[in-house]
Structures are given as structure tokens and as C-alpha cells.
Amino acid sequence: MLEEFGLKMITLDLPFRLNHVNCFIAEGEHGWTVIDAGIHNHETVKRWDEELKGKEVTDILVTHYHPDHFGYVGGLQQKHNAQVSMTEIDANNGKTSWEEEFLSKLIENYLLAGVPSNISNKMKGNTEDFIAQVTPYPTINHHFEDGEKIQIGKFEYEVIFTPGHSDGMVTFYNEEKDTLLSTDHILPKITPNISYWFHGDPNPLGSYFKSLDKIKRLNVDFVIPSHGKPFHRANERIAEIKDHHDERLNRTLEIIKSGSTVFQTSEKLFNKKLNVHETRFAIGETVAHLEFLRRKGECYREIKNDRYWYYL
Numbered sequence: 001m002l003e004e005f006g007l008k009m010i011t012l013d014l015p016f017r018l019n020h021v022n023c024f025i026a027e028g029e030h031g032w033t034v035i036d037a038g039i040h041n042h043e044t045v046k047r048w049d050e051e052l053k054g055k056e057v058t059d060i061l062v063t064h065y066h067p068d069h070f071g072y073v074g075g076l077q078q079k080h081n082a083q084v085s086m087t088e089i090d091a092n093n094g095k096t097s098w099e100e101e102f103l104s105k106l107i108e109n110y111l112l113a114g115v116p117s118n119i120s121n122k123m124k125g126n127t128e129d130f131i132a133q134v135t136p137y138p139t140i141n142h143h144f145e146d147g148e149k150i151q152i153g154k155f156e157y158e159v160i161f162t163p164g165h166s167d168g169m170v171t172f173y174n175e176e177k178d179t180l181l182s183t184d185h186i187l188p189k190i191t192p193n194i195s196y197w198f199h200g201d202p203n204p205l206g207s208y209f210k211s212l213d214k215i216k217r218l219n220v221d222f223v224i225p226s227h228g229k230p231f232h233r234a235n236e237r238i239a240e241i242k243d244h245h246d247e248r249l250n251r252t253l254e255i256i257k258s259g260s261t262v263f264q265t266s267e268k269l270f271n272k273k274l275n276v277h278e279t280r281f282a283i284g285e286t287v288a289h290l291e292f293l294r295r296k297g298e299c300y301r302e303i304k305n306d307r308y309w310y311y312l
Contacts, residue, residue, distance in 0.1 A: 061086070
């Protein structure tokens with residue numbers, strides 16, 4: 001299906017409940033372009049060695065800084081001496097989110113969120129476990145700008161800045177084929193995780209809604225995501241995603257009627273057994289929803305007993 005675009009999808013395994021990520025390669029005039037690279041582990045390195053054998057890689061395009069997209073970029077760049085492009089915001093996030101200055105504040109932030117100390121310590125450890133999977137860091141040769149045009153395979157694409165899932169995330173749109181490489185911005189079956197990670201954009205859910213509206217105006221026909229299979233009619237999926245978040249926001253308001261910490265709210269929003277990695281995402285997403293509501297004036301927050309409490 002993607003051959004007419006000059007694209008090949010490289011689906012890499014991930015050791016999480018979300019068990020794969022779609023990366024892409026495309027042949028250009030002077031060599032091959034890689035879009036995203038997976039996490040840096042033995043399986044990923046082996047797969048890329050097989051896929052890129054005999055190919056000259058000139059460019060690596062990074063859609064955002066999360067480990068399943070950014071992790072092996074530095075290693076792949078060193079192996080192929082390729083030029084790396086990503087937004088300046090996420091280039092900075094990719095090089096700071098696993099450093100001691102940020103990690104040292106995690107426990108304090110988790111305790112403010114009401115997370116018990118034994119769980120907080122495990123969550124910090126889980127974050128530290130990713131250091132090996134995102135290093136070595138790449139050298140960024142070019143920072144994407146919103147609206148710039150780039151060649152990917154057989155067609156020209158517009159770089160569209162779509163923050164929300166990450167502060168500096170981009171998608172790529174081809175007008176001729178009415179096609180969007182949606183990365184993690186719009187997914188076919190699941191809703192992208194929108195989290196506040198205790199740095200950067202203080203209202204990521206608000207930014208995400210604006211980014212959805214930005215793509216909605218294009219009325220895209222064909223969507224190629226980074227998780228799941230390509231699908232048609234982007235605006236129908238955007239409507240479903242918005243409905244999901246409306247339900248979550250209404251449920252959040254119900255939970256905090258009599259006051260609730262982030263952790264208490266999260267336990268009720270995600271009413272199932274989660275491992276420590278999933279708990280990190282649940283806390284981040286809960287904060288994003290609570291802060292969206294607070295900034296809209298639909299709830300307020302105060303510090304009580306060294307914990308954030310949210311009330312109507």
C-alpha cells in the first residue's frame with residue numbers, strides 16, 4: 001500500500017503493552033531517509049542492520065523525543081554518519097529528560113502528586129531504566145520549522161507542528177495524495193497518551209486539542225500512523241478522540257467533587273492493575289487532565305499536607 005509513496009514501513013517490537021512502533025524508510029536522490037528509530041536495544045540494532053544493509057542513509061527524521069522514536073537515533077547516526085532533523089523543543093527534551101537534573105526532582109513531584117513513596121521510588125527507577133535505551137544522544141543537524149517542505153520518498157511533505165503528545169512533535173502532510181504521516185498524533189485504535197511530565201508545556205491537553213483542530217482543517221483522507229495500521233478519514237477519528245477526552249474530563253470532575261490527589265484520581269480513572277511503567281503514564285495523563293480543567297476554571301488546586309489536592 002505504501003509503495004506508491006516510496007515508503008517502506010519498518011515495524012519494530014517494543015517490550016511494553018503497546019508492543020510495536022512503525023518506523024519508515026524512503027529512498028531519495030542521494031540515499032535513504034529513515035523516519036524514527038525505535039528504542040536502543042539489541043533487537044532494534046539487529047533489525048536495522050538487516051533493513052539497511054547495503055543502503056547509504058543520508059537523513060534521519062525524528063518526529064518526537066519519546067524513547068520508542070528517538071532512542072536509537074544516536075546509535076544509527078553514528079553508524080551511518082547521517083544528518084538528524086527534529087524540532088528544537090524535542091531535541092532539548094530528548095537530551096534532558098533522562099539527566100540527573102530532571103531525575104533528581106521526580107520523587108518530589110511524585111510525592112506532591114500523592115504517590116506513595118514506595119511506588120514513587122519504583123517510578124523513578126523505571127525512568128532511569130530508559131537511559132541505556134536513549135543513548136548515545138544524536139547530534140541534531142537541523143531543527144524543523146512549522147510549514148517547511150521536505151522530500152520523503154516520491155513526494156514533498158509539509159512539516160506540521162502538532163504539540164500535545166510531546167511538546168515539539170511534528171507530523172508530515174502531502175497535499176497531492178492528501179496523506180498524513182501522523183506519527184503518534186492520531187492513532188487508529190487507541191488514543192495517544194497526553195501527559196504532563198513535570199517539565200515543559202504546563203497544559204499539554206490544551207495544546208493537543210489545538211493540534212487536532214489544526215489537522216482537522218486539512219480534512220485528511222489517508223493517515224499513516226506510528227502505531228497500528230494506516231486508515232482513512234482522519235476527521236472521523238479526530239471526533240472519536242475528542243469524545244474520549246470529553247468522557248475522561250467529565251469523569252475526572254466527578255472524582256474530585258469532594259477533593260482528590262492526583263494519585264487518588266488516577267486510581268479511579270485507570271481502574272485496573274498497572275505495572276510501574278504504566279503507572280507513570282497514568283499519573284502523567286491524570287495531571288494533564290486535571291491541569292486542563294484547572295486552567296479552564298472548572299476546578300482549583302491547593303497544597304495540603306505537602307500534597308496537591310484538586311476540588312470543584
